[in-house]
Structures are given as C-alpha cells and as structure tokens.
Amino acid sequence: MKIAENTKAGSQLLSERLAASGLRPTRQREHVYRILLQRRGHPAAGEVFLRAKRDLPGISMATVYNCLDALVKCGLVRLVVLDRGATRYCPNMEDHCHYFCAECGAVFDVPLPANASLSAPRPKGFKIDHYELAVHGVCADCAGKRKK
Amino acid sequence: MKIAENTKAGSQLLSERLAASGLRPTRQREHVYRILLQRRGHPAAGEVFLRAKRDLPGISMATVYNCLDALVKCGLVRLVVLDRGATRYCPNMEDHCHYFCAECGAVFDVPLPANASLSAPRPKGFKIDHYELAVHGVCADCAGKRKK
DNA sequence: CTAGGTGCAAAAGGTTTGCGGTTAA
DNA sequence: TTAACCGCAAACCTTTTGCACCTAG
Numbered sequence: 001m002k003i004a005e006n007t008k009a010g011s012q013l014l015s016e017r018l019a020a021s022g023l024r025p026t027r028q029r030e031h032v033y034r035i036l037l038q039r040r041g042h043p044a045a046g047e048v049f050l051r052a053k054r055d056l057p058g059i060s061m062a063t064v065y066n067c068l069d070a071l072v073k074c075g076l077v078r079l080v081v082l083d084r085g086a087t088r089y090c091p092n093m094e095d096h097c098h099y100f101c102a103e104c105g106a107v108f109d110v111p112l113p114a115n116a117s118l119s120a121p122r123p124k125g126f127k128i129d130h131y132e133l134a135v136h137g138v139c140a141d142c143a144g145k146r147k148k
Numbered sequence: 149m150k151i152a153e154n155t156k157a158g159s160q161l162l163s164e165r166l167a168a169s170g171l172r173p174t175r176q177r178e179h180v181y182r183i184l185l186q187r188r189g190h191p192a193a194g195e196v197f198l199r200a201k202r203d204l205p206g207i208s209m210a211t212v213y214n215c216l217d218a219l220v221k222c223g224l225v226r227l228v229v230l231d232r233g234a235t236r237y238c239p240n241m242e243d244h245c246h247y248f249c250a251e252c253g254a255v256f257d258v259p260l261p262a263n264a265s266l267s268a269p270r271p272k273g274f275k276i277d278h279y280e281l282a283v284h285g286v287c288a289d290c291a292g293k294r295k296k
Numbered sequence: 297c298t299a300g301g302t303g304c305a306a307a308a309g310g311t312t313t314g315c316g317g318t319t320a321a
Numbered sequence: 322t323t324a325a326c327c328g329c330a331a332a333c334c335t336t337t338t339g340c341a342c343c344t345a346g
Contacts (some may be wrong), residue, residue, distance in 0.1 A: 079231075079232070081229040081231065083227075084227070084229065087232050097268065099274055102277065108271045108274070110269065113267060113268060120258050120259070120260055120261060122247065122283070123256045123258065123288065124288055125288025125291060125292075126249075126256070126283075126285055126286070126287055126288060126291075127285045127286045127291050128283055128285040129250065129284045129285040129286070130285075131282070131283050131284070132282045132283075133279065133280070133281050134279070134280045134281075134282075135276055135279055136276075136277045136278050136279070136280065137276040137277040137278075138274070138277070139273070140271065140272055140274060143273060143274075143275050144273075
C-alpha cells in the first residue's frame with residue numbers, strides 16, 4: 001500500500017491518527033507531516049523547520065519538535081538516529097532498513113522481505129516494540145568520488 | 149573468542165590495534181578502553197569521563213572524546229546511537245544486536261546467529277561497512293513496574 | 297626532535313523547558 | 322470554556338574546536 005501523498009487523504013489519515021492518540025490536528029502538524037512525506041531523505045528537525053517557515057513564517061523550532069513528537073507518538077513517523085548528528089524523521093512505516101552513507105549522510109530506504117524476523121533469542125521478559133536496522137557504508141556516488 | 153579482559157592482554161591488544169591505525173597508545177586511551185570493557189551497559193562519554201577521573205583526576209572531556217574516537221577508528225569499539233540522548237560506546241565487536249529499553253535506557257547485547265546476513269537487495273554500488281540492529285521495547289523490570 | 301596527544305575553556309549544535317497568549321473541541 | 326497547542330527565549334546537554342603545553346617514538 002502506498003503512503004497517502006495527496007493532500008486530502010493525507011490530512012484525513014493524520015486527523016484520525018492524531019485523534020486516536022488523544023492529540024489535536026493543527027495546521028503546523030499537518031504541514032510538518034506533509035514536508036516529511038514530500039521530502040524523501042529523512043530530514044532532521046532543522047531542515048523541517050526551514051521548509052515549514054516558507055509557508056508558516058511564524059512557526060518556531062519548539063513547535064517543529066512538538067509536531068514531530070506528536071507524529072511519532074501517533075505512529076505516523078519513525079525517529080531515526082544514525083550518527084552523533086541530528087535525529088532524522090522517517091514517514092515510511094513499512095518494514096524497511098536504512099542504508100546510511102557515512103560520507104555524505106544520504107539515507108536509502110530498502111524494504112525488508114515480508115518474512116523478515118529475528119530468530120535470535122531475546123532477553124527474558126523483554127517486550128518488543130519495533131526494530132531498527134541500519135546498514136552503514138559508502139554510497140555509489142561517494143565511492144566514485146573517493147577514487148579520484 | 150572472549151574479549152581480552154585482564155590488563156596485560158588488553159594493553160597489548162590495544163597497543164597493536166592503535167599502532168595498526170597509526171595511533172599512539174597512551175595512559176588515557178588504555179584507561180578509557182578498560183572502563184568500556186569493565187562496564188557492560190554501553191556507557192556514554194559522560195559516564196566514561198566520570199569513571200576515568202577516579203584514576204586520572206586531570207583527564208578532560210575532550211580527551212575522553214579523543215580516546216573514544218581513537219578506539220572506534222582502530223576497530224576496538226563501536227559507536228551506538230539509540231535515541232536522541234548521548235551516544236554510547238560498545239567494546240563488543242562480535243556480531244550482535246542491541247535490545248534497548250525505552251523506559252530505563254538499559255541495553256542488552258544479544259549475539260546474532262553466525263549465518264546471519266541480509267538477503268534484501270542493496271542500493272547499487274553501496275559499499276557496506278557494518279550493520280547495526282537495534283530492538284526497541286521495554287525490559288522485564290520496567291514492564292513489571294509499569295503494571296502497578 | 298617532532299608529530300601527535302592532552303587539558304582547558306569557549307563555542308557550536310541540537311533539544312528541552314517555562315511561560316504568556318492562542319486555538320480546537 | 323478549557324485543555325491542548327503555539328511562539329519565543331532562555332536553559333541544557335552533548336560534542337567540537339583552538340591553542341598552549343606535554344610526551345611517545
């Protein structure tokens with residue numbers, strides 16, 4: 001199933017999901033969510049803030065964080081941390097892993113096979129919420145540049 | 149093979165590995181490495197700093213970061229980021245994943261099966277350096293406390 | 297001797313917090 | 322009406338940087 005990308009479907013999904021978590025839909029949250037959907041590449045809060053300001057000149061950084069947290073809380077967005085730098089946000093909730101280029105910081109989503117599951121033993125009593133698989137390395141572009 | 153834990157073997161391994169990366173062995177680096185080996189639980193730089201000060205009262209935060217980076221560079225330690233909080237450091241270089249309790253912040257190492265490998269397609273030309281698999285959830289202790 | 301490492305202090309990010317004013321239900 | 326949310330600014334914490342002094346090879 002494709003992620004809702006047009007405005008109407010996106011807004012409605014957003015409202016429902018927020019409501020389900022006891023959160024309100026607001027112009028800012030809608031905007032932040034749309035930015036995440038449009039911009040593949042897993043932007044960090046700072047980049048989301050800059051883009052959001054284009055349409056909502058008054059928006060503040062604190063609000064961006066509030067919106068991102070709300071989206072994470074209602075299950076529409078995942079938080080992705082890959083290095084010591086800023087946290088990124090990923091609106092793709094399907095099972096996938098992140099290929100991360102340590103050189104340029106690019107992130108590529110790669111879907112995981114439907115049957116993917118962890119066969120390793122788990123700590124006794126540990127309640128799993130979700131997995132996060134990151135593959136660190138160098139992307140094709142950077143590998144090319146490096147040779148020169 | 150067990151990780152070198154006694155002082156002599158540890159020091160020697162450390163010297164060799166540092167030298168192999170063109171880095172010098174120093175009292176501080178040795179100390180930081182030993183702290184990481186002794187303290188399971190993947191401490192962050194701040195905690196390493198506090199422990200290091202007990203024996204090396206003059207050590208500075210900048211040096212701790214320098215040491216940690218040196219250890220990462222020479223392949224003795226891995227950097228682990230799990231949330232928006234501070235980066236952690238893991239001296240276990242065997243294939244394993246991290247079970248992370250979102251409630252108390254505890255981290256449990258779980259070895260991966262020897263044949264573990266990723267069957268998913270990778271982005272064209274991407275050169276893989278290493279994987280990082282994190283399982284987010286709630287540990288047994290916290291799950292227990294939560295019920296009350 | 298000298299490149300590399302250390303300690304200090306200041307700065308640079310990134311994220312969180314408190315508070316008065318605003319808004320969705 | 323009112324609890325939730327916003328914008329602002331300051332605080333906070335982690336990490337990086339510049340520089341003078343020290344040390345391993």
